[in-house]
Amino acid sequence: MSSTTPEQITQWINDSVGTAQDNGFKVVALRPLEADCILPYQQSQLRAGGTLSGPTMMTLADAAMYAAVLSHYGKQLLAVTQDFSIHFLAKPSQNNLQANAKIIKAGKRSVVLTVHIYSQDNLVALATGTYAMPTK
Amino acid sequence: MSSTTPEQITQWINDSVGTAQDNGFKVVALRPLEADCILPYQQSQLRAGGTLSGPTMMTLADAAMYAAVLSHYGKQLLAVTQDFSIHFLAKPSQNNLQANAKIIKAGKRSVVLTVHIYSQDNLVALATGTYAMPTK
Amino acid sequence: MSSTTPEQITQWINDSVGTAQDNGFKVVALRPLEADCILPYQQSQLRAGGTLSGPTMMTLADAAMYAAVLSHYGKQLLAVTQDFSIHFLAKPSQNNLQANAKIIKAGKRSVVLTVHIYSQDNLVALATGTYAMPTK
């Protein structure tokens, strides 16, 4: 694990992914193989029913995976999502979302991760995915 | 299948999902169980490597599924994504994305769909997912 | 949670699923929302490379989910897998496999679960899935 800070990883993601900057995504804590992230609530995240849209949570989950990958492998901005799946468990309220991304396989070619997404301490979604590392 | 038009479905989705309006998402054609959609290219969709971000395609795929569901079941805006998975196959270029959503199981409680996403006629991603229909 | 024993759940699954009996699948411990299971090693589980086949682990994961569902909901044998996904993380050795199934959403219509599969205490696969509960 490289000794980068949450602010540094947030900056890298903001520079790499256009939308991350606009939506206020932030890495708040890093541990070996793990990244904790926050997505501030914005009205544009709403969908019919007064809850947050699925893509809002997908976007957060993907960015949190990217944060864990960059923290573990260093500034490999060309790492890309290869596959991604998510189950929605409960409807998040109109509040910030928290995400905990965890690397469960740190391979040379590919990285497998899980992301737990919480709204007010309730688990609202679970995502799993694979990032492909850039070939030399 | 209700006799709604692509413009009508586009409007419903714009009204229901905050971000759909901003990103220019459009339903362009409807057939029984199917919806063809377009996501216009915007610079904010870019990520490191000069390609479009994963969440851009996830957001399109989810909206295209929603379009097919609304077209088949009528104005059931409270239908929500239950699970969603996507494989990324090729890097899209800086152009509009096309999506074809198809209902492969139209149940009373849940709907299973596939979405093929194309960039310049190349298949760049394949998504599958389940929408849960609102209970009466 | 009904007060069934691991032996009782094992018996229900053996009675319900033809192959479970043959392959020696066993529930070994139950906790609220969780079931620990074992699949004894058999030579027929091998595939090229001297490792256990993917379907061996899929079959174990699905049965472990079923065990957690039956433990939580009682003898609802008509609960069926609705969707299932698995990531393979490491190659299991020629030994028994352990599986821990956990319910992360216990809905009335559907149940979402994760299964961690271990070989000699190493995590070798992670599965997630949805069981659909029978309608009355």
Added chain:
Amino acid sequence: MSSTTPEQITQWINDSVGTAQDNGFKVVALRPLEADCILPYQQSQLRAGGTLSGPTMMTLADAAMYAAVLSHYGKQLLAVTQDFSIHFLAKPSQNNLQANAKIIKAGKRSVVLTVHIYSQDNLVALATGTYAMPTK
């Protein structure tokens, strides 16, 4: 695409995967990037409700993917499933299952495939997955 026959691929899979032989799995037709396979009905495939078990279809889907990979890449028996997901759409009857596996991305490092599973010409399940090719 190597010029192997369905019989040849069936034989390779029987030699590579212990259980394939027992369950009567057979490749019946090959086309570029595609393999059609059959799993003969056996009573042991049954589960509560008089339908075929989920793992029966998962096992068929995985073997059909393997068949398409071996047909396209040649005798690469060490190709292994990396991720696998399946949606169950309808309950198969007590009859043979048909599977059509199709490569949708034929990469050097990884192969992405879909499998449609039919029972009596009805689509009963759709699987997607990734095979990892052996590194030299």
